[in-house]
Amino acid sequence: MTGTEWLQSYPKEGVVRRAYDLAALAHEDAKRLSGEPYITHPLAVAESVKDWGLDDDSVAAALLHDVAEDTAVTLEDIRREFGEEIVFLVEGLTKLKTLQYQNQNAEDFRRFIIAFAQDLRVLIIKLADRLHNMRTLRYLPEERQEIFARETVDIYAPLAYRLGMQKLSGELEDMAFPYLYPTEYKWLLREIKDTYEERQDYMNRVLPIVRRELGAHDIRPVAVDARAKRYYSLYKKLLRHNMNLSEIYDLVALRIIVGTVAECYAALGAIHSLWQPMPGRFKDYIARPKANGYRSLHTTVFAMDGKVLEVQIKTKEMHEENELGIAAHWAYEQVKKSSKKMEGWKGVNSKKELIWVQQLQNWQKAFATQKEFLEAVKIDFFKDRIFVFTPGNDVIDLPAGATPVDFAYQIHSAIGDTCVGAKVNGKIMPLTTELHSGDIVEIVTQKGKKPSEDWLQFTKTEMAKKHIRSKLKESASALRKKSGPLGVEFRIVNVDQPGFLKEVTDVFARNKINITFLNSQTDARQKFGTVTVRTPVIPQAKIEKMTVSLKKIPSTKEVGSRIIS
Numbered sequence: 001m002t003g004t005e006w007l008q009s010y011p012k013e014g015v016v017r018r019a020y021d022l023a024a025l026a027h028e029d030a031k032r033l034s035g036e037p038y039i040t041h042p043l044a045v046a047e048s049v050k051d052w053g054l055d056d057d058s059v060a061a062a063l064l065h066d067v068a069e070d071t072a073v074t075l076e077d078i079r080r081e082f083g084e085e086i087v088f089l090v091e092g093l094t095k096l097k098t099l100q101y102q103n104q105n106a107e108d109f110r111r112f113i114i115a116f117a118q119d120l121r122v123l124i125i126k127l128a129d130r131l132h133n134m135r136t137l138r139y140l141p142e143e144r145q146e147i148f149a150r151e152t153v154d155i156y157a158p159l160a161y162r163l164g165m166q167k168l169s170g171e172l173e174d175m176a177f178p179y180l181y182p183t184e185y186k187w188l189l190r191e192i193k194d195t196y197e198e199r200q201d202y203m204n205r206v207l208p209i210v211r212r213e214l215g216a217h218d219i220r221p222v223a224v225d226a227r228a229k230r231y232y233s234l235y236k237k238l239l240r241h242n243m244n245l246s247e248i249y250d251l252v253a254l255r256i257i258v259g260t261v262a263e264c265y266a267a268l269g270a271i272h273s274l275w276q277p278m279p280g281r282f283k284d285y286i287a288r289p290k291a292n293g294y295r296s297l298h299t300t301v302f303a304m305d306g307k308v309l310e311v312q313i314k315t316k317e318m319h320e321e322n323e324l325g326i327a328a329h330w331a332y333e334q335v336k337k338s339s340k341k342m343e344g345w346k347g348v349n350s351k352k353e354l355i356w357v358q359q360l361q362n363w364q365k366a367f368a369t370q371k372e373f374l375e376a377v378k379i380d381f382f383k384d385r386i387f388v389f390t391p392g393n394d395v396i397d398l399p400a401g402a403t404p405v406d407f408a409y410q411i412h413s414a415i416g417d418t419c420v421g422a423k424v425n426g427k428i429m430p431l432t433t434e435l436h437s438g439d440i441v442e443i444v445t446q447k448g449k450k451p452s453e454d455w456l457q458f459t460k461t462e463m464a465k466k467h468i469r470s471k472l473k474e475s476a477s478a479l480r481k482k483s484g485p486l487g488v489e490f491r492i493v494n495v496d497q498p499g500f501l502k503e504v505t506d507v508f509a510r511n512k513i514n515i516t517f518l519n520s521q522t523d524a525r526q527k528f529g530t531v532t533v534r535t536p537v538i539p540q541a542k543i544e545k546m547t548v549s550l551k552k553i554p555s556t557k558e559v560g561s562r563i564i565s
Contacts, residue, residue, distance in 0.1 A: 014056065023039060026071040027042070027067070033136075042062060042066060045065065045131075046128075057086050057089065065129060068090055089121055093125055131168065134152055135175065148179075149179035153172075153176045164294060165323075165324065173232035181235070185231070185235075199251055207225070207226065211224050213270050213274045221267070223256075223257040224255070226254060227252065229253070234251070256314075258313065260315060261286060261315060264286060267313050268297050271299065275302055275309070278308065282299045283299075283438065288387075295314065295322070296314040386399070386402060388436075388439045389438070402434075404424065404435065404443060405419060409461065409463055410463070415445060417467065418445040418447065421443075421444035422441060423441070426440070487534050489561065490532070490561050495527070495529075496523075496528055500531070501531060503554075511545070547561060
C-alpha cells in the first residue's frame with residue numbers, strides 16, 4: 001500500500017495537502033479490485049509525479065484525477081476550491097479516462113493529443129496513472145488484462161519513449177510482456193537465466209579492470225556498473241535475430257557515468273586503448289542526439305577473453321535526462337527559472353526535441369476517418385523508430401523500415417511528389433533502400449515529376465501513402481478530363497425470364513455496337529432482373545436510338561443510360 005509519508009514535505013494548508021484531503025474524503029468508501037482502499041491509486045500516481053519533478057499543481061491534479069469521474073465531486077467544485085490551472089489538468093485527464101485504442105475510439109485519442117499538446121503535464125500525469133494501473137494489472141479480469149497491456153505497448157510506452165523517459169518506457173513494456181505473450185515470456189526467462197548469470201559473473205571481473213584503466217587516464221567516474229537489457233526489448237531484438245541469444249551483444253552492457261562531455265570522449269579513448277573496438281558499432285549520440293533527446297556514446301568492443309561487450313558512456317546530467325526524460329527535465333528547469341507560473345509546461349511546440357508533439361497535433365486533422373487516423377498513428381508515430389539526418393544535420397524521426405520516399409514526404413509533400421532519386425551517406429541508392437539510424441539522406445527532385453503507384457509497395461509511413469494515393473487520384477482525374485469520356489453504360493430493368501439477355505445482346509449486334517462489359521443480376525425474389533451493358537463512346541443520337549430499341553424488348557420495364565468518364 002502506498003503510504004502518505006511523502007506528503008509530509010508539503011505544507012498543511014498548501015494545495016497538495018488540500019487535494020489529498022478532498023480525494024481521501026471523496027473516495028472514502030471505494031475499494032480497488034485488489035481490495036485496497038481506492039485512495040492508494042491516486043496516492044501512487046501523485047508520488048510518481050512528484051518523483052519526476054513536476055510542480056505542486058500537477059501533484060494535486062494527480063491526487064484528484066479520478067474524483068470528478070468517480071465521485072459526487074464535480075469539476076465546478078474543483079474549480080472553486082483549486083482554481084483554473086488544476087481544473088484544466090483534471091479535466092484533461094478525465095476526458096482521457098475512456099481512451100480505448102483497441103476499440104478504434106479515435107475521438108478520445110484526438111482529445112488526448114489536443115490536451116497534452118496544450119500542456120505537457122496532462123500526458124506525464126496520465127503516464128503515471130498508467131504505470132500504477134500496470135503494477136496492479138493482475139487484479140483485472142483476464143479479458144481486460146490483454147487489452148490493457150496492448151494499449152500500454154502500442155501507446156503509452158512509445159509516448160514515454162518519445163518524451164525521453166527511457167526507464168518508464170521499458171518498465172511499462174516489461175509489465176505488459178507476460179500478459180501479451182505469456183508463452184514467449186516464460187521461454188525467455190528460462191533461456192536467459194544461465195546466460196544472465198554467466199554475463200553477470202563476467203561483468204564482475206570486467207568492472208575492476210575498467211575502473212583501473214579510467215584511473216590510469218585521470219578519469220574519475222561518477223559510476224561504473226552493468227546494465228541488463230530489459231526483457232521486452234530483448235524479445236523484440238531476438239525476433240530480428242531468429243531468436244538466437246548468441247547474436248545479442250548487449251544482454252548485459254557496461255555503463256560508465258562521468259562528470260563532463262570531455263570526460264565522455266576521454267573514457268571512450270581509454271576503453272578503445274584497452275580493448276579493440278568492433279567496426280561499425282560506434283554511435284555518437286552526444287554529437288547527434290536521438291530525436292527524443294537521448295544522449296550517450298555507444299561502442300562495442302572485443303573485451304576480456306575475446307567476448308563482445310557493449311559500452312555506454314554518458315555524463316550524470318545525460319543519465320538523469322535519459323531516465324527522467326528530457327521533456328520533463330526541460331520543463332522543470334523552465335519552472336525554476338521563470339517568474340510566470342508554469343509557462344515552461346506550455347508552448348512545447350517551440351522546443352526542437354518535441355516537434356513531434358506539434359506533428360501529432362496536426363495529424364489529428366489530416367485523416368478523414370477514425371480508422372485511417374489510428375492506423376497512421378500506430379505505424380508512423382508509435383512503432384520502433386530510426387533517426388536519420390538531412391544534409392543540414394536536422395534529425396528526421398521515422399518508423400523502422402522507412403525508405404527515402406518516406407523521408408522525402410516527411411520533409412514536405414512537394415519534395416515527396418517530385419522525388420526521383422536519393423543519396424544515402426553520399427551514394428546514389430534506390431528509392432526502395434531501407435534506411436537506418438545515423439544515415440544522412442539527400443533527396444533528388446525533378447520538376448513536374450509525379451509519384452509512382454509502385455511506391456505504395458515499399459513505403460512504410462501512412463502519411464507518405466496518403467499523399468501518393470491523393471496524387472495518383474488527382475493525376476487519374478486530370479487524365480480522364482483530358483482524354484474525354486471512356487464510354488456509355490446502359491442499365492435495363494426487366495421482368496426476369498429466360499432468353500432476355502440474348503435479346504439484349506442481339507439489339508447491340510444489329511446496331512453494330514461492341515459490348516465492353518456485360519452483367520446480369522436478379523433480385524432475391526427472382527422477380528426482376530437488371531442488365532448492365534457498357535460500350536465504347538457512341539453519338540448521342542445513337543444512344544437515344546438504342547434506348548428506344550431496348551424498350552421494345554418484351555418484359556423490359558425501364559432503360560437508363562449515362563456517359564462514363
